[in-house]
Each structure stands twice: as C-alpha cells, then as structure tokens.
Amino acid sequence: MIADNLYGFPRAEYEGRVDRAQRLMKQYCLDALLLTSMDNIRYFLGVDSTFWETYTRPWFVLVPAEGKPIAIIPAIGEALFAQTWVEDIRTWPSPRPEDEGTSLLAAAIRNLPRRYGRVGAELGLELRLGMPILQLSAIIGSIPEVEIVDGAGLIWQLRMIKSSAEVEKIRRAIAIAGAVFDQVPSFVTIGDSERKILRDFRGLLNAEGAGAIPTLICRSDVGGPFEITGGPRDRPIADGDLLFIDTGTTFDGYFCDYDRNYQVGRATDALRFAQDKVWEAHEVGLRKARPGITAAEVFKEMSEALSSVGADLNSNGRMGHGLGLRLTEPPSIRLGDETVLQPGMVICVEPALEYEAGKIVLHEETVLITEDGAELLTRRAPKQLVQIS
Amino acid sequence: MIADNLYGFPRAEYEGRVDRAQRLMKQYCLDALLLTSMDNIRYFLGVDSTFWETYTRPWFVLVPAEGKPIAIIPAIGEALFAQTWVEDIRTWPSPRPEDEGTSLLAAAIRNLPRRYGRVGAELGLELRLGMPILQLSAIIGSIPEVEIVDGAGLIWQLRMIKSSAEVEKIRRAIAIAGAVFDQVPSFVTIGDSERKILRDFRGLLNAEGAGAIPTLICRSDVGGPFEITGGPRDRPIADGDLLFIDTGTTFDGYFCDYDRNYQVGRATDALRFAQDKVWEAHEVGLRKARPGITAAEVFKEMSEALSSVGADLNSNGRMGHGLGLRLTEPPSIRLGDETVLQPGMVICVEPALEYEAGKIVLHEETVLITEDGAELLTRRAPKQLVQIS
Numbered sequence: 001m002i003a004d005n006l007y008g009f010p011r012a013e014y015e016g017r018v019d020r021a022q023r024l025m026k027q028y029c030l031d032a033l034l035l036t037s038m039d040n041i042r043y044f045l046g047v048d049s050t051f052w053e054t055y056t057r058p059w060f061v062l063v064p065a066e067g068k069p070i071a072i073i074p075a076i077g078e079a080l081f082a083q084t085w086v087e088d089i090r091t092w093p094s095p096r097p098e099d100e101g102t103s104l105l106a107a108a109i110r111n112l113p114r115r116y117g118r119v120g121a122e123l124g125l126e127l128r129l130g131m132p133i134l135q136l137s138a139i140i141g142s143i144p145e146v147e148i149v150d151g152a153g154l155i156w157q158l159r160m161i162k163s164s165a166e167v168e169k170i171r172r173a174i175a176i177a178g179a180v181f182d183q184v185p186s187f188v189t190i191g192d193s194e195r196k197i198l199r200d201f202r203g204l205l206n207a208e209g210a211g212a213i214p215t216l217i218c219r220s221d222v223g224g225p226f227e228i229t230g231g232p233r234d235r236p237i238a239d240g241d242l243l244f245i246d247t248g249t250t251f252d253g254y255f256c257d258y259d260r261n262y263q264v265g266r267a268t269d270a271l272r273f274a275q276d277k278v279w280e281a282h283e284v285g286l287r288k289a290r291p292g293i294t295a296a297e298v299f300k301e302m303s304e305a306l307s308s309v310g311a312d313l314n315s316n317g318r319m320g321h322g323l324g325l326r327l328t329e330p331p332s333i334r335l336g337d338e339t340v341l342q343p344g345m346v347i348c349v350e351p352a353l354e355y356e357a358g359k360i361v362l363h364e365e366t367v368l369i370t371e372d373g374a375e376l377l378t379r380r381a382p383k384q385l386v387q388i389s
Numbered sequence: 390m391i392a393d394n395l396y397g398f399p400r401a402e403y404e405g406r407v408d409r410a411q412r413l414m415k416q417y418c419l420d421a422l423l424l425t426s427m428d429n430i431r432y433f434l435g436v437d438s439t440f441w442e443t444y445t446r447p448w449f450v451l452v453p454a455e456g457k458p459i460a461i462i463p464a465i466g467e468a469l470f471a472q473t474w475v476e477d478i479r480t481w482p483s484p485r486p487e488d489e490g491t492s493l494l495a496a497a498i499r500n501l502p503r504r505y506g507r508v509g510a511e512l513g514l515e516l517r518l519g520m521p522i523l524q525l526s527a528i529i530g531s532i533p534e535v536e537i538v539d540g541a542g543l544i545w546q547l548r549m550i551k552s553s554a555e556v557e558k559i560r561r562a563i564a565i566a567g568a569v570f571d572q573v574p575s576f577v578t579i580g581d582s583e584r585k586i587l588r589d590f591r592g593l594l595n596a597e598g599a600g601a602i603p604t605l606i607c608r609s610d611v612g613g614p615f616e617i618t619g620g621p622r623d624r625p626i627a628d629g630d631l632l633f634i635d636t637g638t639t640f641d642g643y644f645c646d647y648d649r650n651y652q653v654g655r656a657t658d659a660l661r662f663a664q665d666k667v668w669e670a671h672e673v674g675l676r677k678a679r680p681g682i683t684a685a686e687v688f689k690e691m692s693e694a695l696s697s698v699g700a701d702l703n704s705n706g707r708m709g710h711g712l713g714l715r716l717t718e719p720p721s722i723r724l725g726d727e728t729v730l731q732p733g734m735v736i737c738v739e740p741a742l743e744y745e746a747g748k749i750v751l752h753e754e755t756v757l758i759t760e761d762g763a764e765l766l767t768r769r770a771p772k773q774l775v776q777i778s
Contacts, residue, residue, distance in 0.1 A: 007620065048620030050604035053637060054717035055515040056710065075704040079616035079747070093706045095721050097514060123522040125486060126444040133512040133522060134539060150523060199595060206592045214601075215439040227468035231396065231437030248442060315464040317482045321445065328443035332484050358468070 007048045008252040011085050013165050014046055017158070018063060024154045025065040025120070031112050033063040033151050034105075034121040036130030039325040042253055043159060044069055045084045050212075051077065057094045058131035060105050061086075062119075064112055072105050102135055106142045120151025126330055127152050156330045160322055161344035167368055167377075169254035170323065170346055173210070174366060174377050177249045180204040181260045188388050190239060190264060194218045194232035197245070205249050214255075215248035215327060220264065223271050224359035239265030243388060244362065248327040255327045257348050258378060259364040263385040272385075274355035279383045281305035281351040282363050285319065285333075289349055289367050289374050295320075295337040302333075302351045316362075320349040323366060345369040346377070396437045397641040400474050402554050403435055406547070407452060413543045414454040418505040422452040422540050423498070425519030426511055428714040431642055432548060433458055434473045439601075440466065446483045447520035449494050450475075451508075453501055461494050491524055495531045509540025515719055516541050545719045549711055550733035556757055556766075558643035559712065559735055562599070563755060563766050566638045569593040570649045577777050579628060579653060583607040583621035586634070594638050603644075604637035604716060609653065612660050613748035628654030632777060633751065637716040644716045646737050647767060648753040652774040663744035668772045670694035670740040671752050674708065674722075678736055678756050678763050684709075684726040691722075691740045705751075709738040712755060734758040735766070 021033060021044070035041050038052040041061045051057070060072040071086045074094030081089050090108065092101050109119055121136075122129050129136060140148050162170070180201055187200050198218040205213055218232050219225035224242040237243055246259035261275070285302040302319050320333030323346045331339035333349065341347065347369065352362035363381060367374040410422060410433070424430050427441040430450045440446070446463040453459070460475045463483030470478050479497065481490050498508055510525075511518050518525060529537050551559070569590055576589050587607040594602055608614035609626040614633045626632055635648035650664070674691040691708050709722030712735045720728035722738065730736065736758065741751035752770060756763040 049618045050606065050620075050637075051618045053603045053715075054710075055517055055715065056707075056717050056721065075706065077616075077618050078704065080619040083619070091704075093704070095706050095723060096725075098725075125521065127521055128444055128517065128519070129522055130517070132514065132516055132541075133518055133525065136522065152521075199598075203592055203595045206588060206595060209588075212603075214442045217439065227466075229438045229440045229466050230469040230472070231439075248439075315467065315480075315482070317464065317484050318445075321443075326442075326444065328445050332445065334484060336485075336487075 007046050008169065009046055009165055013163065014044060014085055016163070017044055018069065021063055021154070021158055022065055024158060028120065028154045029116040030118050030120045030149070030151070030154065031065050031114055031116050032109070032119045033154065034109070034119050034148070035061045035063065037122055037128055038130070040122065040155065043325055045071070045081070045086050047081060047084050048253060049077070049080060052130065058101060058135065060101060062108055062112070065115065066113065070108055072101055072108055074101070100135060102138050106139050109146055110143050114146070117145060118147045118149050120154055121148050122151060122155070124150035124152035125156065127155065159324060160330060161342060162324060162346050163344070166254060166324065167346065169252050170256060171377060173249055173251040173254055173256035174258060176205060176208045176210050176251060177247050177256050177258045178379055179208050181245070181258070184245065184260070184262060185386055185388055188237070188243070188262070190389065191236045193234045193236050194220055195234055197237070198232045201245060205247070209251070211250040211252060213247065213249050215246070217246040219244045221359070223268060223356065224361055226358040226360070228360060228362060237264050240268070241265070242271060242361070246364070253325055255323055255325070256366065257323055257327050257364065258366065259362060260381060261361065261363070261385060262388045264388045267385065270355060271359070274353055274361045275385055276383065277306060278351050278353050278361045278363050279381070282349065282365065285349045285351055286365060286367060286374070286376065289341060289347055289369065291341055291343055291369055291371065293341050295331040295333050295339045295341065296335050298349065299333045299335055306351060306353055315354070316352055319351050320347055322346065323348050341369045343369055343371045396435050397558065398435055398554055402552065403433060403474055405552070406433055407458065410452055410543070410547055411454055413547060417509065417543045419507050419509045419538070419540070419543065420454050420501050420503055420505050421498070421508045422543065423508050423510040423537070424450045424452065426517060427519070429511065429544065432714055434460070434470070434475050436470060436473050437642060438466070438469060441519065447490060447524065449490060451497055451501070454504065455502065459497055461490055461497055463490070489524060491527050495528050498535055499532050503535070506534060507536045507538050509543055510537050511540060511544070513539035513541030514545065516544065548713060549719060550731060551713060551735050552733070555643065555713065556735065558641050559645060560766060562638055562640040562643055562645035563647060565594060565597045565599045565640060566636050566645050566647045567768055568597050570634070570647070573634065573649070573651060574775055574777055577626070577632070577651070579778065580625045582623045582625050583609055584623055586626070587621045590634060594636070598640070600639040600641060602636065602638050604635070606635040608633045610748070612657060612745065613750055615747040615749070617749060617751060626653050629657070630654070631660060631750070635753070642714055644712055644714070645755065646712055646716050646753065647755065648751060649770060650750065650752070650774060651777045653777045656774065659744060660748070660750070663742055663750045664774055665772065666695060667740050667742050667750045667752050671738065671754065674738045674740055675754060675756060675763070675765065678730060678738055678758065680730055680732055680758055680760065682730050684720040684722050684728045684730065685724050687738065688722045688724055695740060695742050704743070705741055708740050709736055711735065712737050730758045732758055732760045
C-alpha cells in the first residue's frame with residue numbers, strides 16, 4: 001500500500017536524497033544521521049503530518065551510511081509511515097514518558113554497522129531537536145560506544161542545494177502568494193485594520209491553494225512599519241502609511257518567503273527616496289547573486305549601495321537567507337557568511353533600511369542560483385510603490 | 390508606548406503568572422526560569438510573533454525568583470518586545486552564529502541574585518528547547534557556578550491551571566471551530582476530496598475569526614479512518630465512509646483540539662455499534678472527569694467501557710490530554726499518569742476504538758474542571774452520527 005507519488009515527489013527523489021546523504025556521511029565520518037524534526041524527516045521520507053505540533057510524542061528516523069532509513073516512531077504514526085517508502089518501522093506505545101522510545105532508539109543506534117562510531121544529530125546551526133534534552137542525554141548515556149555529534153554541516157550542505165523538483169514546489173508557493181499580493185489593492189482600503197487585512201489575505205492564500213501558512217505578517221505605520229515580527233493590531237491603516245505584508249506560505253511543505261509594500265494615500269519625499277534606494281540596492285544584490293560569489297559579498301554590495309543614504313541600515317542583521325522546507329535556511333546574506341553560492345540554491349535577497357527612527361523599508365525577492373547566473377522566482381516588485389486608497 | 394491590553398489580557402494577568410511562578414521557584418529551589426520557546430515566552434510576556442518559525446535567531450527570557458522578567462533577544466525583536474510589559478530588554482545583532490546571544494545570556498544568568506545556584510530550563514517532559522543543543526552546552530560550560538536543571542515540573546504545574554481569562558480564549562477557539570463543524574453537512578458532498586474539504590474548512594475557520602491553524606486533519610475511509618495523523622489526500626469521499634475532521638485552531642494563541650465524525654451515505658452495523666460504544670464510553674469519561682480524580686482513573690473507566698467490545702482499543706496510547714497555549718499539554722489521560730485533576734484544568738477527553746483492523750472511531754470533547762465538577766466547553770456531539778450525502 002505504498003503511494004507512488006509521495007506528496008508530489010516520485011520515490012526516486014527520496015532515494016536520491018538518501019544516496020547523496022550517504023556519500024556525505026563518508027566525508028563527515030558518520031555511521032548514520034539521527035533525525036527528529038519535521039522538516040528533516042519529511043526531506044527523507046516525504047511524510048506529511050502536523051503531529052509535530054504536539055510535544056508529547058517524539059519521532060525518530062535513522063538514515064544509516066548504507067541501506068535504507070529506519071523509522072522509530074509512536075504506534076499512532078505506524079499506518080501513516082507505512083504509506084511512505086520506509087520499510088523498517090519500529091514502534092512503541094506512546095505516550096510512555098518513562099521510556100518514550102529511548103530504549104528502542106538506543107538499541108537501533110547500537111546495532112548500526114559501526115565504522116566510525118559517530119552518529120550525526122540535529123545539535124547545531126539552525127536546527128532544533130525534536131525531543132526533550134533530557135531524553136537525548138539518556139540516549140547518549142546508554143550508548144557509550146557511539147558518539148553523537150553535530151550533523152548540521154552535512155544536513156545543510158545537502159538541503160541547501162535544491163533539486164528541480166523541489167524548486168517547482170517553491171515556485172508554486174511563490175505563485176500562490178504572488179497571486180494574492182496582486183489582489184491587495186482591490187481588497188484593502190484606508191481604514192481597514194491590520195487584523196482584517198491579514199484575515200482577508202489568509203483567506204485568499206487558502207483559496208489559491210496554499211498549504212499551511214506558518215507566517216503572515218501585516219504591519220502598517222506612518223512612513224513605514226516600526227517593526228516586522230509581531231502579530232496584527234486593530235489599528236486602522238491611514239493616509240501616509242506604508243503597508244507591509246510578509247508571508248511564509250507553503251505548498252507541499254515548501255516555503256515561499258515573500259514581502260510587498262503598499263503606499264497608503266500620500267508618501268513623504270523621505271519615504272519615496274528610501275523606497276528608491278532600497279529598490280536600487282536590491283537591483284545590485286540581484287545582479288550580484290551568482291554562482292561562485294559568497295553570501296557575504298552579496299551583503300557587502302547591497303550595504304554599500306544603501307550606506308550612501310547615511311542612515312542606519314536596519315536591525316535585521318542580514319539581508320537574505322536560504323529557503324526550502326523551512327522559512328529560513330542557511331546561508332545568511334551577511335558579513336561573515338563565506339558560503340559560496342552554488343547552482344540549486346534558492347536565496348531570498350532582502351535589503352532593508354531604517355531610513356528614519358522606527359520607519360523601515362524592507363524588500364524581498366527570491367532567486368534560484370543556476371549554472372551561469374540566477375533566475376528570479378518572484379515577479380520583480382515595481383520601483384514605484386503600488387498605491388492603496 | 391506599552392499597550393494596555395496585550396493580546397487580549399490586561400497586564401495584571403501576566404504579573405499574576407510571574408507571581409505564581411516565583412512562589413513555585415522557592416518550592417523548586419530555583420533562582421530563575423530560562424525560557425526559549427514561543428508558548429512559554431508568550432505565557433509570561435504576551436508577545437505574539439511567528440518569528441519562532443525561523444531557527445536562525447533564538448529568543449531568551451529569564452524570569453528571576455524576584456523582580457521582573459528580562460528579555461535577551463535579537464535586535465530585530467526589540468521594538469516588538471518594547472510593546473509588552475517587559476522593561477529590561479537586552480539585544481545582540483543577530484544573526485551572529487559565533488555568539489548568537491550566548492555571552493549575553495550567560496552574563497545575565499551569572500548576574501542573577503544567587504540563592505540556590507539553580508536555573509530551571511526547558512529540558513524535560515513535553516518541552517522543546519528554542520536554541521541548538523550545542524549553544525546550551527556552551528552556556529552551561531561558561532557558567533560553572535550555576536546548575537541548569539529541568540524546569541518542566543514547575544512550568545507544567547503552573548500552566549496546567551488556567552485562569553478564567555485563559556479559559557475565555559479557549560472558549561473562543563472552540564466556538565470558532567464549532568461553528569465550522571456545524572456547517573460541514575452543507576459544504577461537503579460525496580465525491581469531494583479530503584484536500585478540498587480541508588481547504589473549505591480552513592477558509593471557514595479563517596472567516597469565523599481563527600488565528601493560526603497549526604493542525605487540521607481530514608481523513609475519510611470505508612467504515613472509519615485508517616490513521617489520523619497525516620496530510621490530506623485526493624481520494625474522493627464515498628458512500629460507506631466515516632469522515633473524520635480534527636483541528637487545533639487557535640484564538641490569541643490558545644488552542645482548541647476538537648474532532649467530529651460524519652457518516653457518508655450508509656453505515657454498516659459494525660460501525661454503528663462502535664460509534665455507540667465510543668459515545669457511551671465518552672459519557673463515562675465526561676462524568677468521571679472531576680476534581681480529585683486522577684488522569685489514570687478517567688482512562689481506566691473509559692477503557693473498561695470500551696473493552697467490553699472485545700476489540701483492540703487503539704494505537705493512541707492515551708484517551709485525552711491537557712490543552713492551552715499548546716495543542717497538547719500534560720496531563721495525559723492514560724494509565725500511569727497519576728496527575729490529580731484540579732479546578733482550572735482544561736482537559737480534552739478522547740476515547741477511541743479500532744473496531745476492525747484499520748477502522749478507527751475517535752471522539753473528542755473538552756471540559757473545564759471546576760470546584761465541584763466539570764463544565765463541558767464543546768457542544769456534545771450527538772450520539773447519532775451526522776449524515777453527509
């Protein structure tokens with residue numbers, strides 16, 4: 001009863017991912033990868049579930065250096081995992097806090113063919129472990145013959161490069177969000193609250209075929225949002241506002257990360273100047289994002305283009321990042337990130353400027369790095385702000 | 390610029406939570422709580438953000454045993470946190486992987502008044518740490534004078550008991566989902582796919598005023614869903630199916646967890662018999678859930694009521710759980726969980742039966758434990774299945 005097309009990918013896609021991971025395991029001297037987070041497990045098995053939302057039951061997948069993945073999961077998930085291509089499924093009756101899969105997982109790790117005595121886990125950069133720390137400690141304590149080491153280097157080296165099938169999912173997520181951004185001037189009017197705009201936007205995303213919508217931010221303030229991380233307010237948008245909408249919408253688990261700005265009524269000269277500057281810095285960044293260039297170099301050129309304004313850059317600390325099964329993935333477009341851009345990377349390029357205290361202009365576009373350049377996946381925002389009246 | 394009413398709660402609500410936490414810290418011999426996860430930080434500060442979706446930037450809040458909380462956060466969040474009642478906000482320019490707030494947090498812990506030399510963190514039961522494990526290790530290594538211990542006991546003792554203001558949020562989430570469940574027979578017809586039903590359901594939740602909808606499950610199979618954890622399929626619902634819809638919908642961050650079953654066309658006698666049995670076992674559980682009774686006792690009575698059927702119970706491993714800022718919270722309604730039900734607890738009671746191999750009947754209602762009994766927060770499902778044609 002194995003589905004032929006697992007959440008949009010043929011089985012060969014997953015087998016290819018495991019093959020590449022296994023080649024990297026040799027470089028990293030690992031006997032296996034231990035995966036616990038939704039995105040890493042979905043990456044290898046194609047399983048789609050919102051059960052990660054509950055923290056009662058952890059889920060484990062071992063990808064050994066040779067052979068097929070092993071799923072060690074709560075019994076409640078057995079029938080679901082049986083729909084994927086994983087054949088070796090081991091379960092325990094969960095919840096069982098006194099042994100929440102700990103002994104089963106430890107035994108599975110202990111019985112792996114041992115070449116290096118090292119297993120990579122989600123310990124480091126931009127990773128979160130899908131079980132309590134105390135449980136990991138208990139597992140480590142019960143298998144002294146195996147060292148649990150950081151798998152972040154391998155995981156991101158693998159996941160940073162998207163297959164063309166993955167890029168298609170991201171394109172779909174972008175197309176869905178883009179279709180709704182296009183409609184903003186027709187459903188938003190002066191006097192609407194952030195809360196109403198966000199609700200309408202979310203309804204349209206859903207109607208356009210979005211999957212989960214983990215992030216959707218709407219901020220409107222005089223001359224620009226004072227911050228871009230919080231939930232919506234009841235404040236009505238007013239003449240002179242810059243309306244900012246940013247969404248991490250998914251399709252088959254893959255994200256877009258996509259923002260647009262709208263001028264509400266009249267703009268000041270200062271805002272228009274800042275808008276032009278950010279748009280032009282964006283052009284610089286989008287031209288620079290090419291194979292062989294480092295993430296830091298892309299940042300540097302955009303920041304130089306912006307610094308001529310003489311204003312503070314912004315508090316974001318970076319001007320872009322990778323994108324995939326998570327809203328943000330390595331690399332970061334920032335000074336110090338020497339990751340070399342390579343074909344298959346999908347990068348959000350997002351210059352921002354706090355042109356006056358508490359007035360932010362932030363633009364975001366997404367590119368696919370190709371063999372000989374880059375392809376813009378979003379439709380380029382117009383230099384002239386779209387108007388809302 | 391402090392909002393008077395922070396995401397639906399007056400400031401006194403948050404101050405009361407900190408007071409109660411501080412009283413418990415003395416019992417648990419802790420100098421502070423270190424919080425990193427969205428729900429725990431929202432619980433104390435009222436901050437609403439989807440920025441936890443990105444794993445690039447960790448967020449830290451210290452609740453000391455005396456005095457006010459301290460936020461140690463990426464600079465990008467400063468303006469948002471300044472809207473909450475927290476006064477002591479310390480920031481670093483994030484991302485900065487070489488020191489992603491580590492030194493700032495270590496210094497803050499080091500400088501806490503030290504009585505016990507112990508700080509409670511999210512290490513244990515049903516908790517996930519909001520930073521990489523390697524970062525926690527670095528912090529622990531740099532403050533040998535302080536022991537980082539498990540804060541799960543305190544956190545859940547505190548959060549298990551809901552204030553009346555919290556219960557109101559859960560009531561709203563339940564009312565929103567309930568209004569959509571009522572409409573199911575009017576927008577679902579034989580031939581619809583799980584994917585379409587789920588999309589329509591999500592659109593209506595949004596229109597009814599839902600916040601984020603982290604979980605929404607739709608499964609339909611002959612005689613009952615074969616599993617209840619996965620994403621939707623294109624399979625059209627057909628005569629003889631039992632259609633199962635389950636949602637974790639939020640309002641101001643608080644969840645409902647709520648399912649309903651619908652008979653598609655004709656039911657077999659076996660399904661009708663199982664449906665009756667689960668409904669009656671539910672009556673038993675709902676009568677049993679009272680202050681002074683343990684979670685295990687509620688499970689035991691429901692499982693006895695079901696076991697007369699002579700079929701396997703189910704693979705869930707429990708028949709209910711707590712509910713609040715997370716979809717599932719302690720306690721678990723299962724053998725072995727000796728948590729005594731107390732006034733203020735909000736408990737989902739969910740008996741289930743796999744009455745034939747791969748045919749599950751699962752019912753879920755939510756109760757508030759009161760001083761002298763329990764109040765049903767959901768509207769009791771009818772014993773007779775609602776029909777879809």
